Structures are given as structure tokens and as C-alpha cells.
Amino acid sequence: MSERTITLDVTRYRPHQEAVPTVQSYAIPFPDDWVVLDALNHIKDQVDGSLSYRWSCRMGVCGSCGMMVNGEPKLSCAVFLRDYFPRAIRVEPLSNFPVIRDLVIDMSGFLDKLKSVKPWIIREQEKPLSEGEYLQSPRELDAYQHFSQCINCMLCYAACPVFGLDSGFVGPAAIALGYRYNLDSRDHGTAERREVLGDHEGIWQCTFVGECSVVCPKHVDPAAAIQRVKVDTAKDWILSLVMPWGQR
Amino acid sequence: MMATRPDPAGLYHPAMPATWWLRKRSYFLFMLRELSSVFIAGFLVVLLLQIAQISSGEDARAAFSAMLRSPGWILFHGVALAFAVYHSVTWFYTTSIVMPLRVRGRELPRWLFTALNIGAWAGVSLVILILYLALPASA
Amino acid sequence: MSHEISEHDVIVIGAGGAGLRAAIAAAELSPKLSIAVVSKVYPMRSHTVSAEGGAAAVTREYDNLDAHARDTIFGADFLADQDAVEAFVAEAPHELIQLEHWGCPWSRDADGRISVRSFGGMSVKRTLFAADKTGFHMLHALFQTSLKYDHIVRYDECFVTSLLVEDGRARGITNVNLYTGEVMVLAANAIVLCTGGGGRVFPFTTNAAIKTGDGMALAYRAGVPLKDMEFVQYHPTGLPGTGILITEASRSEGGWLKNKDGHRYLQDYGLGPPTDTPTQRKMELGPRDILSRCHMQEYQKGHTFEGPHGHYVHLDLRHLGQELIDRKLPFVRELVRNYVGIDPVYEPIPVRPVVHYMMGGVHTDMDGKTPLEGLYAAGETACVSINGANRLGSNSLTECLVFGARAGRNAAEYASGMGTPTSNPLAALARDEQHRLDSQFFKKEGGSERIAAIRTEMQHAMEEGAGIYRDASSMGATCEKLRELRERFSRIRLEDSSEVFNTERISALELDFMLDVADTIANGALLRKESRGSHTRTDFPSRDDENFLKHTLAYRTDEGPRLDYAPVKITRWQPEERKY
Incomplete structure (x- = not known):
């Protein structure tokens, strides 16, 4: 050779x-x-x-x-x-x-942020293991699957000028992983995660440069995740104004 | 819970230079998109002033219109239009990311969704233009 | 110099599939327990991440536990302990459902149930999978779930150098904190080793750089025997050059192995007849040890291709079509495109056998207990043994869960019965360890041997003497070479004497461990005068149940391993000829 x-x-x-x-x-x-x-x-x-x-x-x-x-x-x-x-x-x-x-x-900050978005299944009621798996259709799987491909390699943080200027920003990978659980049909934790995702260091810091998605080696598209969380959060906020009695 | 972390005293913190946005084409385009708001705001201020002039009588309105015909203002509006178009196109692209359209379970390609958006936008603009031209000039 | 000692109830060493499962099991036993997880890398870097094909368990109506047990025992060439296998298959479905409840994105059938696929040596479809990134998804689901438990305390990027044994009990560990270079001491009533395998003792392996057999060597040095170390599995389909794994799932989805004449050669070795769609346990769905041997025989007959990285055959996926490949084997496509520069949708993949898995490991019982009180082990580090002389694909991820949970639970139960861990005797032990580390590594002056040179020579010696085909003379030479390398290792030169993130030190410590592990493999192989499963001797070509239906136990002595043997537990499946 x-x-x-x-x-x-x-x-x-x-x-x-x-x-x-x-x-x-x-x-x-x-x-x-x-x-x-x-x-x-x-x-x-x-x-x-x-x-x-x-x-x-x-x-x-x-x-x-x-x-x-x-x-x-x-x-x-x-x-x-x-x-x-x-x-x-x-x-x-x-x-x-x-x-x-x-x-x-030093990526220890990321590990704190990852934990803060509660990247685990949150259930209102657990089903006993003896009753088997939660059914999930291929389409339901498809809804979150590509956001679950994150390997935590930190390339998206290195590409994000917002994170560069403010290291407190929860950032692309952690938000995408939080959103991945929001989208999972087995999960009921969206409201709990909103505290962190909707915080001023969360989604609203993102000015949508979009580079996180460009550099992602696994095509996770964290930029899309963040923008969608913005839309969801805003929608819920408006709904809570219009229908304050409605519980979500 | 993490029990071990790097010693903060030994860490080197790289500073982000003020010119970070010149480093990469994508950062520069992002800054342009942010900058577009300045021109769009400027255009809107001019529009508001124009509306205000209407109530100040025919002469004032004519004088204001004459001023806007100067090369400087035409250039400003040309640039503002370019920025508005740039902002709109990137906005439509953003929409394709934020609210993806699913057709038979598969996500529509972003370029296609963006193109459809832009097409619809151009269509609506055309309708407005036709309506404007069709309206009697005296109205 | 005195060390500050952190006290926990349980210490888990390693944060891959088995380690995280053990930690969660311990944490769930009681919120009052403090569980330390010590790993030389961040948990999500653990090698479980590279597992691709799937995890086996009986979840379908057409399947039953006995069938899974029999396949496993048969695949193991009857060296597995059958009581352990029975426990394993019985708990496997529960563990995989548990993982589903923790969010693992398993691939699904149209009705919403978890999909299953065929796997080598399995008589029915029973392997659950998440596309071809099962290990990745399992690891991340476990890690992310582990974040829920505040009483799991992680020591990330800490390299464990020794187990502290006092009064016949494992009572703590010493580890180097990579951030500071300090030697830290952790005390606990129970310790669980989950450090994975040691494929890096070989030159050509699917294993990640971190797979250096640390836990095996730690136990070995603490007086615990290593069991059945001579059994090293070659996976038949790795990429030449890099050794990157191309999952067995590519064959269970219908891929064909072809020699240079385009012939599906496995039919010439009793694995036929070839069928267009895969048949369980036949052809490409034969077990790994047999497929790897077939490759070598094709090579000897001159039927393989010759490339810059040696001989190879073709794994042909073209007839599966892009849609199936993208849905079920996307990672295979990504890897082959990136690292070979071809697209498996249009071109066959060059593959060859590559060291993949160690059936042997730290001697444990079904509860994950080792002979040393307070010490447990699970996952590839351990040898229970359910894998015997050859592991079936997709049993190892499940093994991490089943025995990780067992070891974690048992360790936690043991620890909670012991009261507060006493750190008194540890101070002196820690001082001794610090002295050893300083004199041999950290403050070592002079020396002339390069770490990489010794490592490379060890790896080649292992391939020469402990590869797919073995004989007395080549193994003897390897044992001799390992003795020479051990002696030369005492003269290594370390160029980096700094404290912060000194990875040269870690490489040296890993090599120290690997030399021990290699020694047990080569010596175990030399004395096992038969062929069984992955251990194939040209000078003893057949299985010898009369003399060798028994486990090898290697004990450390200053003169090298002392070998002993232990019986294999047979319950319901009497040894018979292993034919597919």
C-alpha cells in the first residue's frame, strides 16, 4: 500500500x-x-x-x-x-x-445537563413486568427513534456559538434527548421536563444557528428537536391561557 | 451523581473571539439573518411614518414621497427587500424543520416542503399584486 | 502518605451493560445503600455500545425455555453449567421486558410487540433487537435510567489498580483518578466486577481499545481463579484491517457468505443445504466457532480473496435490497460505507474472522459470587458459565442483564447485612499499593522498553499460539514469549511523568493486566488436550469428554498460572455429538 x-x-x-x-x-x-x-x-x-x-x-x-x-x-x-x-x-x-x-x-457539565432533562421513562402508573411490554407501533417508534441515536460525542456543543457564549445553555444533545422521551409513547413526563427545557437556559436560548444538526455524525438533528420543543411549549402556554382550567 | 470532576484550577478556558461569526460561512449567514431584522424594522418605521403623513395633508405626503424617491432611500428599500426575501426563505426552511409534514407516514423532504411554502407565499403575493393593480388608481 | 477513604456499601467496577444493571439492581434493593460505580471511561463509552445484533430471550408463543437452554448448551459444546443456563433462560424474558419499560427503543412488529430475529445456533427466532444498534440502545437506556438514582455515585474516568483484600474478604479498591493522577481509596462491603472482556490481548479484534481484561486481572491478582480462559471466540465477519464488527444479524436477515468463486462454501462443511431465505442453525446461521473454522479451511484451500490486510471472503447482502438494509441494518451500511468505501446495497462486503468474545473469565457461581467473600462478577468479565466453549450470538447482552442484576442484588444484600464498611485495615493496604504504583509506574526512572512494542509482540504471540487453530508447539512458544515479555515489562520506559490525564500510565497499567490475562489463555489452552467449541487443536482434533468435560481454573502464582479443574454441572442434557 x-x-x-x-x-x-x-x-x-x-x-x-x-x-x-x-x-x-x-x-x-x-x-x-x-x-x-x-x-x-x-x-x-x-x-x-x-x-x-x-x-x-x-x-x-x-x-x-x-x-x-x-x-x-x-x-x-x-x-x-x-x-x-x-x-x-x-x-x-x-x-x-x-x-x-x-x-x-471537560464534559462534566454535559452530564449534569443530561440528568437535568430527566432522560428516563416517567410513568403515571407503572405496568408490572409480568404483564409484558408496553406495545408501541413502528410508527410510534419512528416518532422518536432518530432523536435516540445521540452518542453524546459533544460535536454539537462544539459547533454551537450560543453554548460558546453561555456555557449554562442546556444545549443541543441534552435537549434532543429530553425531547426524545417526550415523544416516546410510553412516557408521561413532558410536563416535568418542561421546567428545564422551557427554562431561560433551555430552548429559548437557542437562536437556531443550526450548526448542531450539520455536524451531528448520527443525523440526530438536535436543532429540529429544540425548535419543536419551542413550538410545543408555546402551544401549551397559549392553551393554558385560553383554557386555564384544562389540566395537562 | 458524579464524584469525580476535573480540577477547575488546571482547566484552560478558551475565549470566544468577537469575530467568531466570521469563521464559518454558516455562522456568517446566521448573523445576516439576525441582521435582516434591522432592515425590516427600518422599513416598518418608514411605513409607519408614511401612514402618519397621510393625516398631515396632501403636501406633506407628497414631500415625503419625493424624499423616498432619492437614490439613498431606493437603495435602502432594495437592501431591505433582499433581507426580507432572505429572512422569509430561511423562515420557510425553518418551518419545514419545526413542523415537518408527514405524507403516508414518511416525512416530506425538507427542500420540497420549503419549496411548497415558498410557492404558496409567491402565489399569495401575486394575488395581492393583481388585486392592487386591478383596483382603480383613484381609490 | 495517607489516603482519604470514601465509604460505600457496594462498589461496581465498570459501567457497561452488566455494571449499570448491577448498580440499578443494588440501588433498587434499598435507597439507603450507597452504590459507587467506578469506570475508566464515561459510562456511555463502555464497549456494550458496540454490540449490534440483539439480545436473546423466550418471548414468543412458539418458543420455550427448554429450547433456549438446549441451544445454548449445545452451542457451548456442553461445557456450560446447565443449572446456570436454566436460570439464565428463565430470567431472560423478564430482564428484556424490564429494559423495555426503561425506554429501550426495541424494533417493533406491526402489532406493537417487540420484534425478534434469527441468530446463529438458535433454533427459532428469539433475538430481540433495536435495528442493528442493540448494544448502543441498551447501554444508553441503562445509563439514562441510572441517572434517576441519587444514591448511585459515579467515579467517572477512574482506573482501578487493585482490590484490597483483608482477612479473606474484598473490602475496597484503589483507583487512579485521571483528572488528578491521585490514588483514591474506596471502601465497601461488596464489590462487583463488570469490566467486560479482554479482546485487546489479540492484534485483530472487534473489541474497543478499553477492552484490556482489567477486571479479570484484578480478581486473578486477588487470588480468585479465572475459569475457561482458553475459550476465545472468533466472530466470522469482521472488516479486514480495522476488525470492525459486521453483525451476525446481517446473516440472520439473509446475507450470504461466498468465497472467491462466488460459492456459498458453508455447504461444503456440513452446514447445508443452502436455501435462499435463511434456515435456523444452517449455513450462515451456524454458530460462530464453526463458521470461523470454515473460513480458515477455505483459506487453506486457496478459496479466499487476498487483500492488503490478508485473506477475506464476501458477505453478500445485495439481494436483501436497500429498503430492508436501511430498516434493519442501517449501522452495517454506515460502517461499510465509511470504513470500506463501498455500499453493501450494491457490493459484497469483505469479511474475515476476528477475535470477538472471551467465554472465560472470573470464576463465579450462579449468583455472581466469586470464591473471594464480598467479591462478585458479571458480564463478559465473569464466567458463570453459560457460554461454555462457545457462546451463541445474542446471549451476551442478555447475560449482562440477567447476571448483572443477580450480582448487583446479591452484592447489595450481602453488603446490607455487614454494617458500616470498616476502612481501618485499608490504609496500610493502600499505602502498599501506592508504593507499588510509584515504583513500577508513576515515579519509575529509566527503562528502555516501549509499551507499544511489548503490547504488539504480545498480541502477535497470542494470534500465533492461541488463534483459531492451535497446537502444542505454537502454544508452547507463545507461553515462552509471554514469560519473556513479562520480564521485559519490568523495564518499560514511561515518558510522561505528569499527573493530569496521563493516559500513558493507564496504557502501562492496562498492559500489565493484559499480560496476566494472556498468560491464562495460553496456558489454559496448552493443557486442554482436546478440541471443544472455540478451542480447536490440530494435535487433538476431537472432543474428549472423558478427560476434559471440566472447567479450567487458573490461579495466579509468581511462576505463572497454576491450573486446576472443576466439574461441569449437567442437569438434563447429556453430552452428545455437536452437529448442525
Whole structure:
């Protein structure tokens, strides 16, 4: 297989030795089928053992290896070096997040937000397991299925300028996951989730730049989720004005 | 509950530069859409003033109309129209995302829904234009 | 240096399918219990996420528990413990319905019931699925549900380095917090190991980078035997080069395996006759061990393709059509398009056997209990054993749930009967562990061996000696090589001495664990002088029930594993010839 050499300009940040990130360049010989992650692994294994980044499944489903590749948020296991060659590739930590080290970002805030949208089935009344599954038609499944494809890779947050300006914004992935449960025919938790989704740090922060949906590697379309929650919330608000006695 | 979190003291917080919206075409187009509101608001202010002039007599109205014929104001209205069209088109596209249309259980492609919206919009505009032209000028 | 000790009732190590199920089971037992979940990655990164095809359980009128049990035992080449299998199949439907109640987006039939599909070695359609992302959906449903419980306390991105054993009981753990580099000490009355398998001891595997056998090595070092480690499953259909898994579901939906002449070669190995639509347990729906061997024989006959990443055959899905592929196998299409650059709707997929699953693991009983008091294990880390010498596809996700729940519940019950965990004896143990870590890793000076070099040599030695076909001389060489690598490992060089998110340290600790795990596989294989399930010896080509219808138990000694054996539990299914 043909081997060529490509330059990777990788952001380094080692909190014990530098106050601001720097860039380190590596020349990497690569076969045609290498992705950016392969190049990083090559650096780690053969050149510089101190480079830190997260990765695991190398097949685009665990969501660990999100990075900025030439300024775009990407799963580094899913972008090929050959598509950038012969130009150098800039590899940076995901935008809009605090950086722990090198390419490793702090995503603990997301885990708090995820919990806040109550991403679990909320029932008025549980059915005993002995009575079997809740029936759900393929059409009912279809209503929420693509919002359930989120791998929590954080690319959408890296693409969202609103989150960049206000880190308190609940953000695309968490709202989409909350909405996924609202849409699930087995769930009765929409009203409970409204407290967080309809909060000023929730849907109304979103100005609909739309980039979250563009960069999403799983086509979850969080932008659509957020706008639809806006419509639903507004509809319910109007209904509550018109019919204050109506309980929802 | 999370028991472990990064040490906040060691974190590097990248700052978002004021020019962030120049970095990407999509961000720039987004800012244009936001900016369109300024021109649309400007157009509406002019419209309100025009209506106010009507009650101030024929002379005032004619003078105001004459002023609007100046190249500057024509340029302003041209730009405002462009922004209004841009805003409307993106709005219709947004509608296709926010309220997807389902035909036989499948979501209508967004471009098609958008095109239908724009078609309907153009149709309504045409009807208004025809009505306007058909109305006797003296009315 | 003294360590601050955090006390919990139960510690679950690993936050994949089994770990989260165990944690929830423990949490549901009592809101008064404090459950720690310690994982080296965020829970949603766990390798359960990569499971694709489905999870087996009897949910249909035409099916019955005995049939599921028999298929499993037969698939296991009679090395499974039949009482455990009976418990497993009985609880499986309940667990999968539970997951449905927790929001898992199972694929559905028109009437709203959860769909089922065929799977290799299963006699009827009984595998529930969520398209071809079953593991992903299971993991996220479990993780998101676990967020409900405030008494589940997560230690994310913490790497466990040792189990603290005092007075014959597991009482706590030490772990490295990646954010600070600190060694933390957690005390508890019960500990559940759910760290998954260790496919990364091999060079070519479907397993994620994190699958380094940590839990197996932790138990092994604490004196707990590892059971049946020589049984390593090759999945017949991985992508050459990357080893990315192409799910068995692509065959249960009707995909064909073809050699370079376009011939469905499985019919030449007693798996026929070929039919256009899949027939249970025949052809492409044969069990994985047999299909992988067929591939190797095709290769030896020169019937396979040769590519830059070695020999391969074709998995042909073209006749299934785009609609079916998009509905039932969307992830397969996505993976093949991304990583091979072809579209399986129009072109056959190149595939070859790849290391996928370890049937062996930490020796436990049906309740998930290990011989060490207070220590439990579940999922791929554990060996109950329901998988025996060869696991059937779609039994492992279910196993994570059934035995995860059992282990979690039993651990919690045990812990609540023990009163407050005492941290007194742990301080000294923790100091010893800190000393070990400092001298061997964190403050180690000098050294010349690269981590990656030792790892790569280990992986190739394992493929050479413990691959699909094995014999005494190649296994002996592998055992010898592993001893050499263990010695060289003491001279590794660490370039990074910093504290914050030092992943080089973690790689070294993982390699340390992997060398132990590899040792038990190779030595177990060398002494099992028969062929059974996934363990195929060219020098002992047939099954030997007289001498080897028994479990291997590997105990750690300073000179390498000491092997012992334990009987297999037979209830109602007497061993017979395994023929499909």
C-alpha cells in the first residue's frame, strides 16, 4: 500500500507546564486507510507517549474521540487522512469546552445537563413486568427513534456559538434527548421536563444557528428537536391561557 | 451523581473571539439573518411614518414621497427587500424543520416542503399584486 | 502518605451493560445503600455500545425455555453449567421486558410487540433487537435510567489498580483518578466486577481499545481463579484491517457468505443445504466457532480473496435490497460505507474472522459470587458459565442483564447485612499499593522498553499460539514469549511523568493486566488436550469428554498460572455429538 507523509499540528496543553495551549507538529507516514485517530495512536505509540486524547471503539459509536479537525468538530475515528493530504491537518480539542489536557475536554457539565432533562421513562402508573411490554407501533417508534441515536460525542456543543457564549445553555444533545422521551409513547413526563427545557437556559436560548444538526455524525438533528420543543411549549402556554382550567 | 470532576484550577478556558461569526460561512449567514431584522424594522418605521403623513395633508405626503424617491432611500428599500426575501426563505426552511409534514407516514423532504411554502407565499403575493393593480388608481 | 477513604456499601467496577444493571439492581434493593460505580471511561463509552445484533430471550408463543437452554448448551459444546443456563433462560424474558419499560427503543412488529430475529445456533427466532444498534440502545437506556438514582455515585474516568483484600474478604479498591493522577481509596462491603472482556490481548479484534481484561486481572491478582480462559471466540465477519464488527444479524436477515468463486462454501462443511431465505442453525446461521473454522479451511484451500490486510471472503447482502438494509441494518451500511468505501446495497462486503468474545473469565457461581467473600462478577468479565466453549450470538447482552442484576442484588444484600464498611485495615493496604504504583509506574526512572512494542509482540504471540487453530508447539512458544515479555515489562520506559490525564500510565497499567490475562489463555489452552467449541487443536482434533468435560481454573502464582479443574454441572442434557 502506498505510504505518504502528512503533517499533524496538534494542540498541546499540559497544565503543569504551560498556561496556554501550544501547537506541536508531527510528520506522520500513513497508508491510505488511516483515519486521524490512527495518526494520533501512531504518535502516542511510536513518537511521543505524553500526548493525551480519548478514544475507544474506533467505529463511530462510543462518542469518545470528538476533536476539531481543521476547525470542524469531527469524530477523529471517522475522518481519513487522505482527504486532507497534502495539506497539514490541525487537530484541536473540541471548541467551547474547558480543556483538561491536550485534546481532552471537560464534559462534566454535559452530564449534569443530561440528568437535568430527566432522560428516563416517567410513568403515571407503572405496568408490572409480568404483564409484558408496553406495545408501541413502528410508527410510534419512528416518532422518536432518530432523536435516540445521540452518542453524546459533544460535536454539537462544539459547533454551537450560543453554548460558546453561555456555557449554562442546556444545549443541543441534552435537549434532543429530553425531547426524545417526550415523544416516546410510553412516557408521561413532558410536563416535568418542561421546567428545564422551557427554562431561560433551555430552548429559548437557542437562536437556531443550526450548526448542531450539520455536524451531528448520527443525523440526530438536535436543532429540529429544540425548535419543536419551542413550538410545543408555546402551544401549551397559549392553551393554558385560553383554557386555564384544562389540566395537562 | 458524579464524584469525580476535573480540577477547575488546571482547566484552560478558551475565549470566544468577537469575530467568531466570521469563521464559518454558516455562522456568517446566521448573523445576516439576525441582521435582516434591522432592515425590516427600518422599513416598518418608514411605513409607519408614511401612514402618519397621510393625516398631515396632501403636501406633506407628497414631500415625503419625493424624499423616498432619492437614490439613498431606493437603495435602502432594495437592501431591505433582499433581507426580507432572505429572512422569509430561511423562515420557510425553518418551518419545514419545526413542523415537518408527514405524507403516508414518511416525512416530506425538507427542500420540497420549503419549496411548497415558498410557492404558496409567491402565489399569495401575486394575488395581492393583481388585486392592487386591478383596483382603480383613484381609490 | 495517607489516603482519604470514601465509604460505600457496594462498589461496581465498570459501567457497561452488566455494571449499570448491577448498580440499578443494588440501588433498587434499598435507597439507603450507597452504590459507587467506578469506570475508566464515561459510562456511555463502555464497549456494550458496540454490540449490534440483539439480545436473546423466550418471548414468543412458539418458543420455550427448554429450547433456549438446549441451544445454548449445545452451542457451548456442553461445557456450560446447565443449572446456570436454566436460570439464565428463565430470567431472560423478564430482564428484556424490564429494559423495555426503561425506554429501550426495541424494533417493533406491526402489532406493537417487540420484534425478534434469527441468530446463529438458535433454533427459532428469539433475538430481540433495536435495528442493528442493540448494544448502543441498551447501554444508553441503562445509563439514562441510572441517572434517576441519587444514591448511585459515579467515579467517572477512574482506573482501578487493585482490590484490597483483608482477612479473606474484598473490602475496597484503589483507583487512579485521571483528572488528578491521585490514588483514591474506596471502601465497601461488596464489590462487583463488570469490566467486560479482554479482546485487546489479540492484534485483530472487534473489541474497543478499553477492552484490556482489567477486571479479570484484578480478581486473578486477588487470588480468585479465572475459569475457561482458553475459550476465545472468533466472530466470522469482521472488516479486514480495522476488525470492525459486521453483525451476525446481517446473516440472520439473509446475507450470504461466498468465497472467491462466488460459492456459498458453508455447504461444503456440513452446514447445508443452502436455501435462499435463511434456515435456523444452517449455513450462515451456524454458530460462530464453526463458521470461523470454515473460513480458515477455505483459506487453506486457496478459496479466499487476498487483500492488503490478508485473506477475506464476501458477505453478500445485495439481494436483501436497500429498503430492508436501511430498516434493519442501517449501522452495517454506515460502517461499510465509511470504513470500506463501498455500499453493501450494491457490493459484497469483505469479511474475515476476528477475535470477538472471551467465554472465560472470573470464576463465579450462579449468583455472581466469586470464591473471594464480598467479591462478585458479571458480564463478559465473569464466567458463570453459560457460554461454555462457545457462546451463541445474542446471549451476551442478555447475560449482562440477567447476571448483572443477580450480582448487583446479591452484592447489595450481602453488603446490607455487614454494617458500616470498616476502612481501618485499608490504609496500610493502600499505602502498599501506592508504593507499588510509584515504583513500577508513576515515579519509575529509566527503562528502555516501549509499551507499544511489548503490547504488539504480545498480541502477535497470542494470534500465533492461541488463534483459531492451535497446537502444542505454537502454544508452547507463545507461553515462552509471554514469560519473556513479562520480564521485559519490568523495564518499560514511561515518558510522561505528569499527573493530569496521563493516559500513558493507564496504557502501562492496562498492559500489565493484559499480560496476566494472556498468560491464562495460553496456558489454559496448552493443557486442554482436546478440541471443544472455540478451542480447536490440530494435535487433538476431537472432543474428549472423558478427560476434559471440566472447567479450567487458573490461579495466579509468581511462576505463572497454576491450573486446576472443576466439574461441569449437567442437569438434563447429556453430552452428545455437536452437529448442525
